[in-house]
Amino acid sequence: MGEKQFLQKLYSKSERQTEEIAERLAKTLKGTEIIAMFGGLGAGKTAFTRGLARGLGIDDGVSSPTFALVHEYEGKFMVYHFDMYRIGSYDDLYSTGFYDYQDQGVMVIEWSENIEPFLPEKRINIKIERISDSEREITIEGAEKL
């Protein structure tokens, strides 16, 4: 894309605060964003998604879709929650129906590392980095200022 994406770094001291940051992000969404999450095991990706879903009026049932590959939630917008942990090729990705979900709702993608070259360039990147057991640094790229 080339254009400079707005980058913001936020500090979270707890899982609860990670959810609140995500909830704030949810309020800025228009309905068809692609949100790519990066961060290893236990970084708080599912907590972030839970907060995001809550911000869109989805109060419960958010869990990691590691086995189902995608979970669908209906709130203010449809939310498609992907887990790419087991996805290792373009064919794998294609056969999740990933591209068929584009423009149908908000797509939240855990383990984006695995499919980064196949993600649309127009997207929001969330990087969650571990500072200590409870603290995280959350880098948000391509979203409005929170």
Add this chain to the structure above:
Amino acid sequence: MRILAIDTTASAVSAALVKDGFLEGEFFLNVKTTHSQTLMPIIDNLLKLTNTKLDDIDLFAVDAGPGSFTGVRIGVATVKGLSLPLSKPCAAVSTLEAMAYSMPRVSGIICAVMDARCSQVYNALFRSDDGIIERITEDRALSIEELKNELAYYEEDNIYLIGDGTNIVYDTLVPELPDLILTTNNIRYQHAYGTAVVAERMSDMNKTCTSDELMPIYLRVPQAERELKAKQQSGK
């Protein structure tokens, strides 16, 4: 011969009823709805409004790929389900070939393109000589950049773009290939009429199959595969 043809390979959905080459009825929608919700009511209404019974259909045709993963599976599964109890033959039509046969009579190169995402397209090239169509390439997945290099070879010809990838290919390539011709909106997106035309030719050539044999046609995207491997290796 009466053919019921359907296409669900991209965002549009359509069904056509064609009897001995004559288009008796056609439905086409291109809105953001799920094909699993629209396709059956479309087929049902098409048959009802044309006073056709399912048993009157001699051949069930479907664009079996390339196309969206979910879309192709909806189309193929539907045709399997309709044809199985009646033991009627099916035709697994190439989406790209169906597009070429829904073009009006032109002379030049027909470039059928579908958006495969990640700057890749599904494509096949055909030569049309006043409507007599000859296939130049197989169906394949390639990058828009690779397609540009091939199209440059046909610079002397009129090149017509058709298919749901038309807009992205045109916008990307028109600075370098300014003579690309856009098909008009009413035929740009795949229509099941073209599917029926190809199916009739396949029937003439004994290339139909049973409902059991009908399978989706998926094309690999080789460049995407290479990029991922390179990325994963450099990341390690």
